[in-house]
Amino acid sequence: MAHKFKELLIWKRSRLFCSEIYAITSKFPDSEKFGLTNQLRRASVSIPSNIAEGSSRNSNKDFARFSQISIGSTYEIETQLLISPDLNFILDKELQSCLSESDEIIKMISKFKLI
Template identity: 50%
Template structure:
């Protein structure tokens, strides 16, 4: 594959970042340096680490960045749960975002296994 942009996991995670930004722009202004910032940063980290890992020379390095990416995904899922618990998002918003994040999670796990099997 010639570019990380062709990776479906990168594309899906980019869509997730966009959705996170759309939802968090409705969070209270006092959260701009709190939960809003944390959710945005953790979501941005997912496709960023996929892209960075893709650019590394070895599969071992790529796997390390995929692991960082999934850690950021878990962080984002936790922050979504917090946003739901304090009523910044409703159950429907949470469920939609969480399901999207679970899809990306499954894709990263599957892609990681595929790379490991190739070695």
């Protein structure tokens, strides 16, 4: 069942999303280096990483488990992004763009893991 993760659209798109999160968090205050910045970055790296790791597994059940972890990381990012404007760390335009992309990633992963 092994997938070539570098060819998976969900992996490519989540990798780009990770870059977007890094760009946005680079504008966060230095005092958040070990707070939201770190949390958002770690969660964003987790999405494509778990897709890649799951793709190396030999069963659909294992791949589904790693896909579920990726979805969980995406929801974690959504929560942290929703906190960010409360603290004046992110503009509404950036927030909406990220939330829209995270929704699409969740839909893509959910559809893929059902196959």
